[in-house]
Amino acid sequence: MILPVIMAGGNGCRLWPLSRELYPKQFLTVSGEQSMLQQTVARLTGLAHQLPLVICNEEHRFIAAEQLHLGGFKHSGIILEPVGRNTAPAIALAALQALKFAKNDEEPILLVLSSDHLIKNTAAFQSAVNKAIPFAEDGQLVTFGIVPTSPEIGYGYINAGAMKGDAFTVNKFVEKPNLETAQDYLDSGHYYWNSGMFLFKASRYIEELKLHHPDILTACEMSLAETKSDMGFIRINKAEFELCPNDSIDYAVMEKSDDVVVVPMDAGWSDVGSWSALWDIAVKDENNNVTKGDTLTVNTSNSYLYSENKLIAAVGIDNLVIVETKDAILVAHKDQVQHVRNIVSDLKRAGRTEHKIHREVYRPWGKYDSVDCGPRDQVKRITVKPGAKLSIQMHHHRAEHWVVVSGTAKVTNGDKTILLTENESTYIPIGQVHALENPGVFPLELIEVQSGSYLGEDDIIRFEDLYGRC
Template sequence: MTFIPVILSGGAGTRLWPVSREFHPKPFIRLPDSQSLLQKAFLRAAALPDVAEILTVTNRELFFKTEDEYREINHSRMATSFILEPFGRNTSAAVVAAALHVSKTYGNDATLLILAADHLISDHAAFADAVGKARDLAEKGYLVTLGIRPDAPETGYGYIEASGTQVNRFVEKPSAQKAAEYLAAGNYLWNSGIFCFKAGTVLSQFEEHAGDILNAVKECFDESRVVTADGFSQTDLEASRFEGVPSISIDYALMEKSNQLAVVPCDIGWSDVGSWNAIGALAGADGSGNCIEGEALLHDSKNCYVRGEDRMVGMVGVSDLVVIDTADALLVAHKERTQEVKEIVRQLSERGHESSKIHRMVHRPWGTYTVLGGGERFKIKRIEVKPGASLSLQMHYHRSEHWIVVNGMAKVINGETETLVNTNESTYIPAGNRHRLENPGKLPLVMIEVQCGDYLAEDDIVRFEDTYGRV
């Protein structure tokens, strides 16, 4: 009876801006212990008994970053598989794709455990016990969810009305009054979004209740590119087919319609870490109730959460504030209104502002680049290339580039020539020239790039060859 934990990793995490952004979403946020939520989800899944592999469903743009996150902590060399979405289509599509992969690889009797990459669970023993009970129910043909016993009248979660392991109904996020009533009643549970079922069960239930989603994902899955190696599998969902998949959550599409439901009530120290208040609660507070990460000095201030990255933060005579300082964006919010941070992100997106999507430091398969500054016709970047890695063979129509090597050695293709550029040397790439940058050494290559031209946005790029399949 094969057991496959499935990590669903995506979402914008707009309430955790400016650390969470479209191309650096919530699962990659580092907690005070320096591990990301995604890494914690992986380790939590890998610690369960009888795991055959860990399957991750994520956006194609986040694949290499996800691999880097896993590489840091996968010391047991747990087998990993990936399903890469070209864009988000909510949890139903992700779960069906995962079930099709597991059914094809291991058969319909294999069991899936659906986990969110951005949740936090503090009681690992209780979690393992709850998963064991869920697996037993899944073996009997149930679609099982873990229901969290509430300890507060929370209005941000959906609820499940239950009688033992029987699901009576799912309830939408309630008003404060209703949430208090649910807490007092004693038979309502928070819907954790953690599910367990056999591959054949969930596919047959989708066929019965949401056949349009099943058929659309299956057509896409059958035409998708699959790469397999020892202990590794990667499925790239075909974009034109995936575009036709309905975008709907598994709760709406299936769980609220099925008559094969069961719930495991549990206390596992679960949190969806949905706001800066929740993140701040993980850091220890001083005698004034202030939680500080990074460098900050507070005077006559109380009950504040401060997270700084690159510079000193000073606060005087304030209380109940959240201050999140990053290299290119600063958030100041009242603690009681941190759920409204998503409104700032909405406005940024409407204006097309880059800070809704990326940080100044941007991760790429080959390494990172950091925007240091710029003006009307120029931009300055710090580029770091991993040992043995290379950028694509590419061309820019509207800009030329000057490269200065400050650490390591670069192998450069520039038009028809190939040269080695050493530390304290430079080269010039005219607009229109095909070029490629490679790090042939064993140490990181660090360069300063100066771009000059009429148009300096990242979409001024034509790729001809690429190690990472981005042509």
């Protein structure tokens, strides 16, 4: 039976400012009512499969777990990568974990999927997977080639060889071409877009990795030698995994193996690699515009407008992307959106935070919105989910004032525990051990005013935490 492996990594630069380093695009809802991660798991319904295994960065663990929970999706675990090491090691971790827990000598067949792809035709996707299963059962490494619809220069390509039933042998993998070469590929009919989706036995992947890149396999085996599990998260050895080479599955295995076949897939696939790609696949109005949120347009065409918080009024523009979030606005020509990553790099070099986090930050207990910030003060709106509790903590450099806007707060303030309701407040001095909890059945909303010489999030000493952050 198939074991889906959902790769939920990413650094959040191509769809900035909506995506961030700590909130990459697989967690965004860009099409439909579900995030791309949720859509990836939902797409499995109808296939015969085990509970999926998810792989994500440790910093994204609570977002991934929360989205799976909200979508009603069960899973067999979330492997946490302490550092990013690309797809070859990530899949090796999944394969080793699958073999470790295989029952009755059943050979796990891994269906490796990226969580940040959009696929319009689920039936066509599942049909391609089912066609690939016999090849995987026979020991072949299957990659899925997307039937190209245009001379794309942003994708790698697969050159198909001889037909083998529902699949083709693979002559070669090729890098992203220039436009003229891409057109030649399209005209030939022998090339497919490289989707980054795969199907193979876990043992066969391990065999090929041992043959072609044994240092990756060794590092992953050492990383999994002693794991720790809590709340569905599978924590590996950080020191061992940091020693693992950084390499993709294409370079480490697929391009070197003699047992690779490609199964064509024509399912309305997109990796949503840019704002222009998102405009391409979205439903447009009579002026060829895509609009999300509070927008008004006059004499505007061929544009993508996304408002998260403020009104966007566009007059007399064409072929632009305008994206507004609470702390940033992007204005770009659709033909130049590939350079958004340069803005992200500039933000990093300048020591700013807009590339890393949103003004509104999600936590396992709820979220907070940094409404205002000065050199010695900061104002946050904090939302705590029913039954949730923040860690027992203290701060060396800041004091805090809490004012309840709605709901009920259970506050530990030193050696006292009190209940606060609407319009009531408390003061947390510097160095005071404290905690916040929502004992009610409705969300708790409060305003927090911080004051002090240093207001960074790293000025938190945790003594006890429900979410393993001590």
